[in-house]
Amino acid sequence: MLFTEDLLHYVWKFRLFNRLNLRTVEGEPVEIFSAGMHNKDSGPDFHNARIRIGETVWAGNVELHLSSSAWQQHGHTDDKAYDNVILHVVYRDDAPVTLPNGRRLPTIELHDRIAPELYQRYHNLIFGQRVFIPCEANFSIVDELTMGNWLSRILVERLEKRSRAVLDALALNRGDWEETFYQFLAANFGFKVNALPFELLAKSLPQIILAKHKNNPLQIEALIFGQAGFLDEEFTDDYPHKLKTEYDFLRKKHSLTPVDRHLWKFMRMRPQNFPTIRLAQFAALIIKSNHLFSKVIEVKEIPSLRSLFADIEINEYWETHYRFDTISAQSSKKLGQASIDIILLNTMALFLFSYGKQHQQQYYISRSLKLLESLPRESNHIIDDFSNLGLKIQSAFETQALLELKNNYCDYKKCLNCSVGNKILKLT
Incomplete structure (x- = not known):
């Protein structure tokens, strides 16, 4: 069965190997006080380890390879970044590593010190058959x-990643939180299907x-409606005709360029979600x-x-229309509870978190997490599949974390970086 370098890193990091009578390949006794900090960037794999080799306690870096010959293959001998390596940890020792000063690099071999059960569990996770997650x-x-x-941790991880887009937009808007919020809110009014034209609309209409x-x-x-591109024709109904007259004047006054109307999508959508209805709702919110x-920022209570x-x-006008000049049965076009929940989830919670991060104020971060806890669980096939595994899912706090888990850990088989995978691997 295949042994991977990721697993070797994991075994060293958590010391999941037999340390009884541990010695270098040359026979010197080894005692590990600290395995060091895992380095995900260039350079040695673990920094600031503390290890006794023979009678001497060393502080420095540790490098790991599946085979000791990889040291030379990777060009570490001539790389100054590896001068402070105090120990070479390998799965198999197949060639001695000699440093420029002629000293052999202390090396330990772990091949016979890793429990077969640990490797079997890892192999089942990474290479076993699965339907949903490893x-x-x-x-x-x-x-x-x-x-x-774990879900709490990766929810924060998800919000931190998403907040980067907010802070990037904030920089482009010269620190204007109101304008940045307005642009993101507009994109979320379009939901997934019409997010792009809504975003372009907001950017074209400060x-x-x-x-x-x-x-x-x-x-x-x-x-x-004019900036969305829906007032570029002649109308029969009085309401759109008035809108067009107003817009023709305002467009010249403010030197506006509308969004391409063809960007908006109506196909395979419920009429309640037509972009014309979402635009009417967005306009009503701006008016209010x-x-x-x-x-x-000021409101403290979720209701x-x-x-x-x-x-x-x-x-x-929209009570009896879904499009201009096309009458329909009367119905309410207010934002539904589910739509409001999506906006609270994707805009409000995100901006409270981003604002808290930017200003280093835990209060707003906590409000963001509390808001997610108050929102109902999302419904999609990923969440349904986790439910089928027996997980109790109550709120958007959990569903957002589970989406992060599935899309950025499970799909890439990052079991060694996952607390769930770690728990399974460490079972005795």
């Missing part, structure tokens, strides 16, 4: 405390322009709330966050 056969034996702690017309709802709606991000979206009233 550890699905053993997933149920992982205790709730281990699972809960809030400073909308603020100049905050007391005129018709002009706000005209700017939103200026400086929305400031409100998000108050929901009310920012639950109480918006869109133009009555």
Whole structure:
């Protein structure tokens, strides 16, 4: 069976090998006080190890290879970065490593010191048959405390990665949190299907322009629909005709260039999710709330966050329309609870976390996590498959963490970097 260097790193890091009467290949006794810190960048594999070899206690770096001959093959002999290596840890010793000063590099061989059961469990994880995730056969034996702690950790990892996009956009917007929030909120109003045209719309229509017309709802709606590219034709109905008249004037006044209308997608969508309806809802939110991000930062209670979206009233024209000039049966076009939850999840929680990270204020990070705990679990095939493995999933806090686990650990078989995989591998 194949032995990998990743497994060798794992075995050394957690000292999962027989250390009784440990000696170098030349017979000197070895005692490990500290295995060192795992280095994921260039240079030796572990930094700042502390090891007794013979009668001397050494402090320095440790390099690992499947075979000792790899030292020469990788060019370490002439690389100054490896001058402070105090120990060479190998799976098999197949060739002596001599340093430039003529001294042989102290080396320990682990081939006969690793329990076969550990390797078999690793092989089953990485190379075994699976339907969903590598550890699905053993997933149920992982205790709730281990699972809960791991999900908390990788949720923060997920939010940290996603917050980088927020902070990059913030830099482009010269530190303007309101404008950055407005752009991300617009993209999330489009959900996955129309996120791009919504984002382009927001970037083409800065809030400073909308603020100049905050007391005129018709002009706000005209700017939103006009910049989206939906007012480039003649209309029969009075409402879109008024929007077009307003927009033609405002477009010249502010030197605006609309988004390409063909970017918007209607196909295979429920009419309630048509981009025209989402644009009407977005316009209603802009009319209701200026400086929305400031409100998000100030609001402490989650029900108050929901009310920012639950109480918006869109133009009555849309009660009987899904498109301009096409009448339909009357129905409410308010944002539904599920849509509000998605916006709270993808925009509110993310920005609270990003704001907390940027300003080094744990209070906002905690509010972000609390908000995710209050939101219902998401529903998709990944979450359903985890449920089928017996995992109890209650909130968006857990579903977001599980998506991170599946997409960035399980799919890449990073079992050695996963607390679930570690628990399974360490079973006795």
